[in-house]
Amino acid sequence: MSCVLELKNIGFTYGKGTPFEKRAVDNVSLHIEQGEFIGVIGHTGSGKSTLMQMLNGLIRPTDGQVLLDGRDIWAEPKKIRQVRFKVGMVFQYPEYQLFEETVYKDIAFGAQNCGLQGDALDRAIRDAADFTGLPPALLDKSPFDLSGGEKRRAAIAGIIAMNPEVLVLDEPTAGLDPMGREVLLSQIVRYHKERHNTVLLVTHSMEDIARVADRIMVMNKGRLALFEPTREVFRKGDTLRGYGLQVPQITRIMQDLRRRGLDVPEGVLTVDEAFAALLPLLQKEGKLW
Amino acid sequence: MVRDVAFGQYFPADSVMHRLDPRAKILLFIGYIVIIFCTFNYVSLAITTVFTALFLILSRISPVFYFKSLKVILVIVIITSLLNLFYGSGEELWQWWIFKITLNGINRAVFVTVRIVCLILASSCLTFTTSPTELTDAIERLMKPLKVIHFPVHEIAMMMSLALRFVPTLLDETDKIMQAQKARGADMESGNLIKRVKAMLPILIPLFVSAFRRAYDVATAMECRCYRGGAGRTRMKQIHMAGRDTAAFAALGLVIGGVIVCNIFLPAAI
Numbered sequence: 267m268s269c270v271l272e273l274k275n276i277g278f279t280y281g282k283g284t285p286f287e288k289r290a291v292d293n294v295s296l297h298i299e300q301g302e303f304i305g306v307i308g309h310t311g312s313g314k315s316t317l318m319q320m321l322n323g324l325i326r327p328t329d330g331q332v333l334l335d336g337r338d339i340w341a342e343p344k345k346i347r348q349v350r351f352k353v354g355m356v357f358q359y360p361e362y363q364l365f366e367e368t369v370y371k372d373i374a375f376g377a378q379n380c381g382l383q384g385d386a387l388d389r390a391i392r393d394a395a396d397f398t399g400l401p402p403a404l405l406d407k408s409p410f411d412l413s414g415g416e417k418r419r420a421a422i423a424g425i426i427a428m429n430p431e432v433l434v435l436d437e438p439t440a441g442l443d444p445m446g447r448e449v450l451l452s453q454i455v456r457y458h459k460e461r462h463n464t465v466l467l468v469t470h471s472m473e474d475i476a477r478v479a480d481r482i483m484v485m486n487k488g489r490l491a492l493f494e495p496t497r498e499v500f501r502k503g504d505t506l507r508g509y510g511l512q513v514p515q516i517t518r519i520m521q522d523l524r525r526r527g528l529d530v531p532e533g534v535l536t537v538d539e540a541f542a543a544l545l546p547l548l549q550k551e552g553k554l555w
Numbered sequence: 556m557v558r559d560v561a562f563g564q565y566f567p568a569d570s571v572m573h574r575l576d577p578r579a580k581i582l583l584f585i586g587y588i589v590i591i592f593c594t595f596n597y598v599s600l601a602i603t604t605v606f607t608a609l610f611l612i613l614s615r616i617s618p619v620f621y622f623k624s625l626k627v628i629l630v631i632v633i634i635t636s637l638l639n640l641f642y643g644s645g646e647e648l649w650q651w652w653i654f655k656i657t658l659n660g661i662n663r664a665v666f667v668t669v670r671i672v673c674l675i676l677a678s679s680c681l682t683f684t685t686s687p688t689e690l691t692d693a694i695e696r697l698m699k700p701l702k703v704i705h706f707p708v709h710e711i712a713m714m715m716s717l718a719l720r721f722v723p724t725l726l727d728e729t730d731k732i733m734q735a736q737k738a739r740g741a742d743m744e745s746g747n748l749i750k751r752v753k754a755m756l757p758i759l760i761p762l763f764v765s766a767f768r769r770a771y772d773v774a775t776a777m778e779c780r781c782y783r784g785g786a787g788r789t790r791m792k793q794i795h796m797a798g799r800d801t802a803a804f805a806a807l808g809l810v811i812g813g814v815i816v817c818n819i820f821l822p823a824a825i
Contacts (some may be wrong), residue, residue, distance in 0.1 A: 283619070319734065322738060324734050324737060324738060347740055347742060350737065350738055350739075350740055351740055354738070355735075355738040357731065357734065357735045357738070360735065362728075362731075362732065362735075362761055362764075362765055363732055363735040363736060363739075363757075363761055364761065365756065365757045365760035365761050375739055375740075375741075375757065376738075376739035376740050379739060379740030379741065379742070380740055410764065424739060425738070425739065428739070428740070
């Protein structure tokens with residue numbers, strides 16, 4: 267595997283030299299491999315959004331370097347737009363960025379800026395709409411006539427249409443109903459599987475992240491507190507609680523059972539895994555069937 | 556970033572200037588502007604300058620921000636002082652082509668520069684040390700007498716405070732939308748004028764939509780709290796004049812007195 271993104275001692279201070287000065291990100295270094303699915307968690311104000319915006323050059327780090335495919339993205343500040351096409355960024359509540367007359371044109375905006383034209387552009391738009399589950403009939407509608415969830419999909423499709431190497435999603439499921447969250451999440455997973463791209467998902471839902479992420483970045487007070495495989499991270503319940511975070515409900519239940527002497531594995535992440543671990547125990551004790 | 560503007564921002568701190576009654580501050584400010592433009596000789600100009608320096612020090616705000624606010628008007632100051640420099644009357648000291656400099660011109664240039672600089676420093680000091688809510692509150696109270704002629708004082712003050720309240724919110728929003736469109740490759744820095752204006756559309760349209768959405772939200776929130784205009788409303792934060800306000804008026808009174816005395820007994824420089 268090759269390293270797609272590398273951060274070297276990156277840091278950012280807001281409002282330098284004013285009374286509002288604030289150190290948002292402090293000395294973060296890490297490697298992300300091509301094709302990984304990374305979860306990013308952290309308490310509100312832990313610096314995760316700021317960190318994400320530095321990945322595609324929307325904010326310039328006050329110290330350190332961001333390397334994309336081994337090259338410093340700020341080596342030539344005039345070419346920073348090229349970086350933004352390679353690292354696609356979906357912001358929180360992206361539906362507020364829609365502005366075109368039709369959904370089709372809005373999805374096209376980013377891809378056109380990238381230089382796509384004609385058939386390639388059309389295909390990129392339709393593929394992106396398909397990945398986010400937007401029915402073709404909606405493409406000719408005004409984005410302002412869509413429902414909240416559809417707007418969100420259209421906005422995400424606008425980024426996917428640029429076909430970025432790395433896709434960063436900042437809380438894409440915030441404010442959606444349970445069904446909408448579920449569907450959107452599985453679509454992101456499908457996108458990751460089919461395109462083999464790198465995905466970074468920022469979220470507050472430990473359940474979601476436990477299901478989909480290979481590795482998890484835990485941010486705390488601007489620093490990278492943990493960056494380990496998902497199972498390892500959720501094994502450290504107490505450490506996470508110290509950062510104002512939780513482990514998924516099912517992990518917590520299984521950890522409690524384990525503490526009470528039941529022989530179950532420690533890092534259980536999903537209900538299915540828990541089921542598989544508990545079934546033999548129940549059968550052995552003859553309490554089932 | 557959009558927010559890196561010093562002019563007109565409020566800097567919370569605990570200083571004598573911050574604690575002055577906002578009404579007093581506005582009245583003092585008006586009196587101060589009038590007197591600044593009534594200085595006609597160097598002694599009275601010096602008195603007002605010293606007075607300015609005094610309240611800038613009392614505001615306990617870093618001089619850096621005052622310099623920043625001056626930077627905004629630097630061009631205006633240079634142009635007006637140059638105009639005054641070359642259009643003075645009286646005996647010529649120096650001449651080249653159509654430009655001639657007279658003693659009167661030099662004096663005028665100095666006066667206009669000092670006056671504008673003092674004016675900007677004073678207004679910066681007012682906004683640096685007074686929060687927007689205090690400011691609109693004070694304006695509402697000061698305009699109260701206009702109610703007699705059915706001038707909607709309360710409504711205007713409410714509109715002002717709502718507008719001020721949403722300035723930072725909308726700036727924030729602009730910032731976010733700009734970031735989002737930049738992430739989609741929007742190019743706002745290059746191209747000719749028409750191209751740049753067109754490039755603003757992806758920012759302006761979502762901003763407009765969101766401004767309307769916020770306006771509806773605020774209206775609903777106000778109705779939920781049974782807002783029905785100004786009649787019979789009391790306030791949570793009462794503002795009271797205190798000893799320090801009297802002292803401030805007395806100080807301004809002294810300055811005004813000094814300037815008038817100087818104007819009467821000393822020859823005018825301009």
